[in-house]
Amino acid sequence: MALNFVAQVHPVVFFSIVDSYERRNPDAHRVIGTLLGTVGVDKGAVEITNCFCVPHNESKEEVAVELDFAKDMYELHRKVNPSEVIVGWWATGHEITDHSLLIHDYYSRVTSNPIHLTVDTTLHGGRMNIKAYVSASMGVPGRTPGTMFAPIPVSTVSYSPEIVGTNVAQKSKYSRPRIVDPTSDLHQISEATTNMESALDILIAYVDDVLSGKVQADNYIGRELTKIVNRVPKMSAHDFEEMLNTNMKDLLMVMYLSQLTKVNVSLNEKLTMLVATQ
DSSP states (O other), X not given: OOTTOEEEEOHHHHHHHHHHHHTSOTTOSOOEEEEEEEEOTTSSXXXXXXXXXXXXXXXXXXXXXXXXXXXXXXXXXXXXXXXXXXXXXXXXXXXXXXXXXXHHXXXXXXXXXXXXXXXXXXXXXXXXXXXXXXXXXXXXXXSOOEEXXXXXXXXXXXXXXXXXXXXXXXXXXXXXXXXXXXXXHHHXXXXXXXXXXXXXXXXXHHHHHHHHTSSOOOHHHHHHHHHHHHHSOOOOHHHHHHHHHHHHHHHHHHHHHHHHHXXXXXXXXXXXXXXXXX
């Protein structure tokens, strides 16, 4: 695997890793597991979409991993998500030990060039550091080669439902019981609109500063802004309003039919009970 790969991790992976760490045995100092995902078409990125924990026993002298459990869990995941394959393994903590080489050797036999993801659940240094590595051979030609872990970039990517769930989970930071009630769809749309307006204000202020010469232009930001503008549908205000009203009418019709169905079901139950009592 080339060292210019990027590991793109979804939030559900971090939640699963932290949950597995919280449920670990009292005498276990770290937890390991399998990473599932897909390799990009251009083979420039590995998207990690899922994971599961693999029981293991580890001491200073040896490590034992329940490989049969890992195989069974992978087969179960394949029945639900056939597109997800093993792309590597994960471990909690901030250190790479000698045992990590042994575990990595097993995953190298399962998949080519696996990724090793470390999540520092001990908050070493005051934060949860997340790092990814791939193995690389090293040594002198003609001699027995060695293996080292070379770091690769890590980024977080999310599907739309994951973004909603993550935003709701973040609200529990300010709640003492760590509980937050789900909000309605209308409230979520209102929050999303407010956040979009705030982001647009920041973008407009940045563009104005660049045009006035207060801030030096950044080519990367310019390309990203161009992508955003090109994604905006090319339609007039009248066409947009007409499309919105049409969708609103369809939504109201669906709500009306849903409510009508509930009334019919309730009426049928009452009539059935009335006939049964006679």
